[in-house]
Amino acid sequence: MPPVEEETVxxxxxxxxxxxxxxxxxxxxxxxxxxxTYAYRPTGSVAGLAVGSVLIGVAVLVVLWRPQLTVSDDAIxxxxVLSTIVVPWNALIHVDTKYALTLITPQRKVAVWCAPAPGATAALRASRAQGTQARAWTAASDLRPGDLAGTESGRAAFLVRSRWNTLREQGRIELGTAGDQRVQVQPHVASIAGLVAGVVAVALVTILL
Known part of the structure; x- marks a missing residue:
C-alpha cells in the first residue's frame, strides 16, 4: 500500500x-x-517624499508580507526577501532555532525569514503560556526558546520536524545521501531590481524637481 500523501502547509x-x-x-x-501639500507647494522634496512613501510600501510587501515557508512531501x-530556496528532504540534516528557524544541509544553512526566534521577553511570555512543565522540558533538553510552540520559530519548526519524522517513518528519505543533494536557490530578480530602482527614483526626484 503506497504511503498517504500529506497536505501542503x-x-x-x-x-x-x-x-x-x-x-x-x-x-x-x-x-x-x-x-x-504638493497641490499648494509643488516642490521636488515633496514629490520625493511621495515616491519614498510608495517605495516603503513596496519594501514592506517584499520584506514583511511575501516571505513564507511551504512544507510538502516533496521538499521544503x-x-x-531576496531569494526562494528549495531544500529536498534528503538534504536536511538538522533543524535549528537559535536566531531563526534554520534548515541545515551539508552545503548550506537556510535561515527562514518568516520564522525568527523570539527575544527574551517573548520567550518568557511563551514559556509562561505553556506552563511549568514546558519550561522544565525546555531547560532539561537541548531545545531552545525558539522551539516553544507559542513562538513563530517554534510553530514553523514543528511543521518541518513533524513532516520530516513522518517521511522518515515511511522510509521516503534516503539515509546517507544528504551530501549528494542539491539545494536550489532562485534569486528574486524583480524584487531586487524594483527596490534598487525605487531608491534611485527617490534620489533623482529629490535632486531634479
Missing amino acids: VFRSRFNRILAAVFWVVCAAALVAIGL VVRN
Missing part, C-alpha cells in the same frame, strides 16, 4: 503581516497628506 508570520498592514496604513495617510520551500 504554508506558514507565514502573523506578526510580520500585522506590521505590514500598519505600515501600509501609515504610507497611505502620508500619501494623502503629501498630495494636499523557503521564500525569503
Whole structure:
C-alpha cells in the first residue's frame, strides 16, 4: 500500500503581516497628506517624499508580507526577501532555532525569514503560556526558546520536524545521501531590481524637481 500523501502547509508570520498592514496604513495617510501639500507647494522634496512613501510600501510587501515557508512531501520551500530556496528532504540534516528557524544541509544553512526566534521577553511570555512543565522540558533538553510552540520559530519548526519524522517513518528519505543533494536557490530578480530602482527614483526626484 503506497504511503498517504500529506497536505501542503504554508506558514507565514502573523506578526510580520500585522506590521505590514500598519505600515501600509501609515504610507497611505502620508500619501494623502503629501498630495494636499504638493497641490499648494509643488516642490521636488515633496514629490520625493511621495515616491519614498510608495517605495516603503513596496519594501514592506517584499520584506514583511511575501516571505513564507511551504512544507510538502516533496521538499521544503523557503521564500525569503531576496531569494526562494528549495531544500529536498534528503538534504536536511538538522533543524535549528537559535536566531531563526534554520534548515541545515551539508552545503548550506537556510535561515527562514518568516520564522525568527523570539527575544527574551517573548520567550518568557511563551514559556509562561505553556506552563511549568514546558519550561522544565525546555531547560532539561537541548531545545531552545525558539522551539516553544507559542513562538513563530517554534510553530514553523514543528511543521518541518513533524513532516520530516513522518517521511522518515515511511522510509521516503534516503539515509546517507544528504551530501549528494542539491539545494536550489532562485534569486528574486524583480524584487531586487524594483527596490534598487525605487531608491534611485527617490534620489533623482529629490535632486531634479
